[in-house]
Amino acid sequence: MTATKSVRVEFGGGLELLFSNQKSHKVEIPNKTFDDKPTDMNYLILWLKKNLLREREELFLDNNTVRPGILVLINDTDWELEGEGDYIVENNDEIVFISTLHGG
């Protein structure tokens, strides 16, 4: 079995500054968690924290999910329509995180 799935992750609205000032990242995450559950958005967010986030984690995370004021799109759809953290990430998904908290 293939042990990983490939995900394109994009950051905008200033969030990219926390991720090496790079907007677009291609990442490989495990298919399953250690207890054999398919990996979901909650997993991806913590994975990004551990593997990609470079600074000021409090600007990205709050209570183990994205902090309020960060918009998330899954394949160009508001994640609020996709089950938010419970959405099971699929191979080749495109996930966008945009901060609304930076200047007007």
Add this chain to the structure above:
Amino acid sequence: MAPKLCALCEKSRAILKRPKTGQQICKECFFYVFETEVHNTITQAQLFKPGDRVAIGASGGKDSTVLAYVMKTLNERYDYGIHLYLLSIDEGITGYRDDSLETVKRNQQQYSMPLKILSYNDLYGWTMDAVVAQIGKKNNCTFCGVFRRQALDRGAAVLNVDHIVTGHNADDIAETVLMNIMRGDIARLGRCTSICTQGEDTIKRSKPFKYTYEKEIVMYAYFKKLDYFSTECIYSPDAYRGHARAFLKDLEAARPSAIIDIIHSGEAFAVKEEVKAAQKAQQTCKRCGYMSSNELCKACSLLEGLERGVAAVGITDRARKKMDAEGPAPEGLRTIPYFQMPAGPGPSTTIQIDTS
């Protein structure tokens, strides 16, 4: 999961959950309701009349970029007959404003609107970099706020416009309501929710995005692929506002209508007459002619403090008294050019527009 259908057209796949209503809608319907709600806000408040010259306060950030795009769209779609300009203030913050001004210059091309940039350095002889070098990072937002307000009015006078629209959105206004409550600033509480403010002789200012949620502004910019700049001001730690914003976002996460509810609460605080009477009468600044509630306007007061090396002047009365005790302002003190209100409608005279 089966794709959800749009609650409005029932044809296309929903891409957004509206924070205001919880409705799930498709991209085309989202564009349409977003624009139409702003149009309704504009017409209900009767913000414009044909022939008006209107400046968009443009920072290069998301709100003013989306505002410029939507104003242009609505002006064409509904035939407002208004003339739109971009007005930007260059605070002189290296690595922040110089980059965002590049965005505004691109917007000028993309939206084909004339652009005027006014800098603190030209107007006051001080960049924010220089101000911060002298006074440090505490209180610098006070200087910047006072300087920006006056610079926008002066830019408007140069453009001979009647009206400045700004990108303040529903989240910004709710945040200001909260801050005014927490500070006990009742007089300001009533004013901060009004869509349009016009003092005795100030230039009209209004907020067409008053009821527009920040989430929708950012989503609109994203789906329209609008070009905006997003980096926090490097001097900006306005911690109090930051806390108010975080609190508001937490409230919104629990109940999305919180933002509109707070604005409605603010609107419901009718300011009593005696509170209004306690506000100082307006006069003109004896040094620069700008409207002021004291002999000297706030900008002149702050500027004199900077020039004389007493930076707290204009922030505390005590510092002001101390400087006054040291004698009158010295001869040759740098001052702000004399302010004159726009000439009003009529043939537009020699207006210098930056074309670069």
